[in-house]
Amino acid sequence: MSVSMASSTSFASLVFMLLIIGCTAIPVYPIHRHVQHGSRKPLQTFRPYNIAHRGSNGELPEETAPAYLRAIEEGADFIETDILSSKDGVLICFHDVTLDDTTDVANHQEFANRKRTYEVQGENVTGFFTVDFTLKELKSLRVKQRYNFRDQQYNGKFQIITFEEYISIALEAPRVVGIYPEIKNPILINQHVKWADGKLFEDKFVETLKKYGYKGSYLSKDWLKQPAFIQSFAPTSLVYTSNQTDLPKILLIDDITIPTQDTNQSYWEITSDSYFEYIKDYVVGIGPWKETVVTVVNNYLQTPSDLVKRAHAHNLQVHTYTYRNENKFLCFNFNQDPYQEYDYWVKKIGVDGLFTDFTGSLHKYQEWTSSNRHNESDDKTASRLLHKIASLVTSY
Numbered sequence: 001m002s003v004s005m006a007s008s009t010s011f012a013s014l015v016f017m018l019l020i021i022g023c024t025a026i027p028v029y030p031i032h033r034h035v036q037h038g039s040r041k042p043l044q045t046f047r048p049y050n051i052a053h054r055g056s057n058g059e060l061p062e063e064t065a066p067a068y069l070r071a072i073e074e075g076a077d078f079i080e081t082d083i084l085s086s087k088d089g090v091l092i093c094f095h096d097v098t099l100d101d102t103t104d105v106a107n108h109q110e111f112a113n114r115k116r117t118y119e120v121q122g123e124n125v126t127g128f129f130t131v132d133f134t135l136k137e138l139k140s141l142r143v144k145q146r147y148n149f150r151d152q153q154y155n156g157k158f159q160i161i162t163f164e165e166y167i168s169i170a171l172e173a174p175r176v177v178g179i180y181p182e183i184k185n186p187i188l189i190n191q192h193v194k195w196a197d198g199k200l201f202e203d204k205f206v207e208t209l210k211k212y213g214y215k216g217s218y219l220s221k222d223w224l225k226q227p228a229f230i231q232s233f234a235p236t237s238l239v240y241t242s243n244q245t246d247l248p249k250i251l252l253i254d255d256i257t258i259p260t261q262d263t264n265q266s267y268w269e270i271t272s273d274s275y276f277e278y279i280k281d282y283v284v285g286i287g288p289w290k291e292t293v294v295t296v297v298n299n300y301l302q303t304p305s306d307l308v309k310r311a312h313a314h315n316l317q318v319h320t321y322t323y324r325n326e327n328k329f330l331c332f333n334f335n336q337d338p339y340q341e342y343d344y345w346v347k348k349i350g351v352d353g354l355f356t357d358f359t360g361s362l363h364k365y366q367e368w369t370s371s372n373r374h375n376e377s378d379d380k381t382a383s384r385l386l387h388k389i390a391s392l393v394t395s396y
């Protein structure tokens with residue numbers, strides 16, 4: 001297995017440990033921290049954030065420890081995850097409310113009678129729900145690749161990880177790597193999982209962040225030490241947690257046809273100027289699906305909307321999702337070249353962060369294109385030179 005050749009010894013031993021965990025049924029958690037802080041390379045803040053969507057899930061099964069380790073190795077600024085809960089109230093990293101599409105649950109006869117139908121965001125969904133499995137049971141499953149056109153060789157090798165294990169991966173990284181957890185499906189989770197003392201899913205979510213020292217407003221000293229964005233499609237969860245932590249929050253925005261799961265507001269309501277004026281007291285930015293910023297017809301980009309401009313006018317950052325290298329996800333405008341897609345979104349649209357399935361590609365794009373941007377002296381020299389050449393050419 002060729003997962004990670006890390007530079008720091010402790011990181012390498014963590015990698016090894018996680019691989020062992022991934023390959024055996026022994027749940028060894030939580031993972032303990034033993035990294036000296038202070039000497040690590042800081043988070044870059046001069047260019048748009050490289051947000052590793054579910055880890056490097058273009059290469060490895062999503063939201064597993066190896067997917068996150070790979071993303072860190074490839075240059076992620078933030079590793080991104082979705083937080084759900086087990087039946088016994090342990091917060092886990094998992095995207096879908098059901099286990100069906102990305103685990104081997106169907107092969108586990110002992111769970112055959114766990115299939116349920118629940119209403120999720122106004123639709124009846126049938127499957128094996130995480131909220132019907134204890135953590136121990138979830139740990140007995142193995143994760144698999146979501147898309148059949150991606151590498152299948154890691155299917156069945158890695159476990160679901162907990163929120164705490166995910167945090168440990170970020171804290172153990174050889175440089176400062178931020179976390180970007182989502183309060184996922186809070187309505188469903190609070191309906192099905194009950195915690196002691198009437199605590200809500202959101203309370204447990206913030207408690208976990210606090211337990212590991214995550215605090216501070218955007219770009220504060222505390223934040224830069226352990227950067228984190230809290231994201232959710234549910235505005236009430238963000239407003240609620242704003243009372244508990246001043247960590248920066250991002251309001252995710254879905255397709256224009258999908259109302260918010262908690263307040264049942266339309267896309268148009270939550271992207272209006274008056275709503276931005278309201279929500280900017282609680283969030284530092286929005287996370288829209290990229291096709292709501294630039295619609296796509298017959299696989300060609302249309303004229304960009306004014307969403308990014310208006311968000312910026314309200315001092316809100318914009319982190320768009322999701323960037324994927326494969327041909328089937330690239331618009332024809334980009335000549336099937338993911339670097340051209342990044343160039344368009346970074347230079348022309350001007351987003352502040354990008355959720356990508358291929359962190360390595362975004363990182364290489366940024367390394368190759370942004371060195372001039374942060375060395376103004378180089379910029380000036382280059383433009384003087386170009387000017388000189390131009391004047392020489394035109395004089396003939």
Ligand SMILES: *[C@@H]1O[C@H](CO)[C@@H](O)[C@H](O)[C@H]1NC(C)=O
Binds near residue numbers: 123
């Ligand atoms: C879901 O199924 C239940 C039970 O069959 C039904 O009463 C309900 O109307 C359904 N909800 C939706 C949104 O289809």
Ligand SMILES: *[C@@H]1O[C@H](CO)[C@@H](O)[C@H](O)[C@H]1NC(C)=O
Binds near residue numbers: 239240243
């Ligand atoms: C935040 O806390 C204040 C004071 O305890 C309370 O009055 C307010 O309702 C809370 N807001 C939310 C959104 O929970």
Ligand SMILES: *[C@@H]1O[C@H](CO)[C@@H](O)[C@H](O)[C@H]1NC(C)=O
Binds near residue numbers: 259264
């Ligand atoms: C949500 O809003 C839509 C449009 O206003 C409305 O038709 C629908 O009944 C609402 N749903 C709920 C659950 O309130």
Ligand SMILES: *[C@@H]1O[C@H](CO)[C@@H](O)[C@H](O)[C@H]1NC(C)=O
Binds near residue numbers: 376378
């Ligand atoms: C920027 O470029 C100039 C000229 O090439 C060089 O002298 C300077 O050290 C560079 N600064 C940084 C911060 O890399």
